[in-house]
Amino acid sequence: MVGVGPWPGGEDAWPRVAGPGGEPVLDPRYDPELLAGGDTRNVVDAYRYWTVEAVVADMDRRRAQRPDVALFVAVKNWAHDLNIGSVVRTANAFNAAGVRIVGRRRWNRRGAMVTDRYLHVEHDPDVASIASWAAGEGLPLVGIDNVPGSRPLEGYALPARCVLLLGQESAGLSSEAQAACDVVLHVTQHGSTRSLNAAAAAAIAMWAWSSRAQDPGQTSAMRDA
CATH class of the missing domain: 3.40.1280.10 (SPOUT methyltransferase, trefoil knot domain)
Incomplete structure (x- = not known):
């Protein structure tokens, strides 16, 4: 398979950030479907499992610098x-x-x-x-x-x-x-x-x-x- 499989460790290990009340929530850059099923897209490793919108936003951010x-x-x-x-x-x-x-x-x-x-x-x-x-x-x-x-x-x-x-x-x-x-x-x-x-x-x-x-x-x- 080209790319990577599901996120290691399953849903409990998915990348999380602090939510509005301090509770851990899924990092919004990541796509739950890709985390669960794997990411076979032709993207660099830094963007694995990210949503398309998150990738575009990060590329825009890098150019803005x-x-x-x-x-x-x-x-x-x-x-x-x-x-x-x-x-x-x-x-x-x-x-x-x-x-x-x-x-x-x-x-x-x-x-x-x-x-x-x-x-x-x-x-x-x-x-x-x-x-x-x-x-x-x-x-x-x-x-x-x-x-x-x-x-x-x-x-x-x-x-x-x-x-x-x-x-x-x-x-x-x-x-x-x-x-x-x-x-x-x-x-x-x-x-x-x-x-x-x-x-x-x-x-x-x-x-x-x-x-x-x-x-x-x-x-x-x-x-x-």
């Missing part, structure tokens, strides 16, 4: 394939502040592996809308695509607060999207293929941002807890 750091990921709604779900799953892994779906509202969630439940996912009808939102939040719009005039991602000082804008799998960033970006970056390649899979390029870009902006000690603590 670093108001100078915030990553948003905006993706053009590719042709209903799994790439967009893969991007959402990676955004969750790096605790992105949010994902914004640009274009079609409906998207294929299979590749997200339920991680969209732990993220703030918003919708923008078009490029002009995401550009306006980013400007209003004071967030640079950073395009990711290997188009003429783009700059290498390697060595570029990604802002600690920014939006990564990812294009369509087949067509990449449109000319309108490129014009809306503060900068467009590409992942340098050394093989024969013209381009990386869009979800792979997104993962590399998010890792590059995280390696510069995030606290690696906090990340390791969450993974190992």
